[in-house]
Amino acid sequence: MPTGIALRDVRRQLFDAAERVLLRDGPSALTSRAVTTEAGCAKGVLHRHFTDFDGFLAEFVLDRVHRLDEQIASLRDSAGTGTVSGNLTRALTALFESVAVAIVALVTSRDGLRARLRETWPVGVPVLTEAAILIAEYLALERDRGRLATDADVDTLAAMLIGSVHLLYADRDSTPPDGETVHKIVTRVILTDLRDPHP
Structure with missing residues (x-):
């Protein structure tokens, strides 16, 4: 070489x-x-x-989390525009069509990497927990605008959205779901809290 x-x-x-x-x-x-x-x-x-390969991988994962933050940040800017379901569908599709699913598999398959990540990221898988935080922030903005119920539990909704859509993408060997399938899941998750007449 x-x-x-x-x-x-x-x-x-x-x-x-x-x-x-x-x-x-x-x-x-x-x-x-x-x-x-x-x-x-x-x-x-x-x-x-880098001190070792797990150190490299930990910094790689956190770098990709930062990039995903930038991609999902536009979701907050969309609060009050379009439809809640449509905005979430676009953000979740962008998240899971990125490197996120592969990073989850990487983190769960390497004990040394998980231990290294715990030094700066105490709970959860960084990509998914960060996405859940950003989605909860978006949902809170929509709740404040009256497009979600005033008692909507945005943290629980965000976790449900991440988990449900992740299941659609988890099999890396199959064809990714289409936008309509993702939209259907998103709408089902938020339906009881939705105050938007056009989900």
């Missing part, structure tokens, strides 16, 4: 390579050699920038 390749942003290039390997080959194929081979650099490059 060539060692003279100039890496302008080593972390970004290694994280992007890890994502490609993870999505293409699954969590069991994600090794330091696979990542550096995919990035086109020497194996030592990864170990010069």
